[in-house]
Amino acid sequence: MASEKDLRALMVSRxxxxxxxxxxxxxxxxxxxxxxxxxxxxxxxxxxxIMNNERTGNTHKLWLVEG
Incomplete structure (x- = not known):
């Protein structure tokens, strides 16, 4: 089973x-x-x-902001 650390590692790696x-x-x-x-x-x-609006085609898009 995945953990929040796996999620973050995936989002950082790509x-x-x-x-x-x-x-x-x-x-x-x-x-x-x-x-x-x-x-x-x-x-x-x-x-x-998390963004959900017309720019994303009204679908959820997620990204990790480092810094």
Missing amino acids: ARVWTPKELCDELGVHVCELVRLLDKARRAGANIR
């Missing part, structure tokens, strides 16, 4: 904008587990941004 499905596929988790992992990673200090 810095890009991710869809929830892409993250689920890469980590081998269901979207419900991804939500829990995102919450844990954010509470641990990871600056994970």
Whole structure:
């Protein structure tokens, strides 16, 4: 099972904008587990941004902002 550290490591190793499905596929988790992992990673200090608007085709896009 993936952890929030796995999520962060994946997002750092391939810095890009991710869809929830892409993250689920890469980590081998269901979207419900991804939500829990995102919450844990954010509470641990990871600056994970989520955007959902016309620029993203009204779909969720996620990225990790380092710094």
